[in-house]
Amino acid sequence: MKKILKEFREFISRGNVLDMAVGVVIAAAFTGVVNAAVSGLVTPIVGLFIPNTTFAEWAPGGFAIGAFINALITFFVTAVVIFAIVKAVNAARKLSKKKEEEAPxxxxxxxxxxxxxxxxxxxxxxxxxxxxxxxxxx
Ligand SMILES: [Zn+2]
Structure with a gap:
């Protein structure tokens, strides 16, 4: 038990665990924002073309196609934004690394x-x- 505790402390103090935790929390909050944006802004526009129902409740023949497409759009928007963030962070890291290398x-x-x-x-x-x-x- 002591060994596990020690290993856990080393794992935590490595630093990138904290970064990861921050990332997870931000991602969770961000998912909420994207969800709200998609279900509040995107799908109502699509829903204008579907008569007599809202898009999220559109379920022809009992298949919840509207909710599924909602989830797909949310996923893609999230993926694109996360990708952009990762790219920006990588670029910033590369830049600071380059600066270190430039000082001979x-x-x-x-x-x-x-x-x-x-x-x-x-x-x-x-x-x-x-x-x-x-x-x-x-
Ligand atoms: Zn000489």
Whole structure:
């Protein structure tokens, strides 16, 4: 039991679990918004073309086609928006990664202009290979 508790704590403290939990909560709330938007805005418009009933209650021959199409539209809208969010997050991640990569490590060696040895330490005033006086660094 202690081992399981310890494993659970490690699992939680990894950080991405929290991210995931936030994602799940936001997704649940978002699904409600999409549901309301689809059943409140999209299907009434479609329902204008179906006489004598609302689209969500449209069930020719006992098949609840209206409710099914409602669910399909909700699914597609949710999928598209989630896809857009994931794409935006990925792009932002790539951008911040790129920024990190763009800052190159400061060089620690320079090239001697006389013998072209490229492992002369920055700050050296004489080349260790040919003994030439090196020009001052700018
Ligand atoms: Zn040299």
């Amino acid at each position: 490590a400061a060089p620690t060696t320079k090239t001697c202009p006389y013998c072209l040895s490229d492992d002369v330490k920055i700050g050296a005033v004489k080349c260790p290979h040919c003994g030439s006086e090196l020009p001052p660094e700018e």
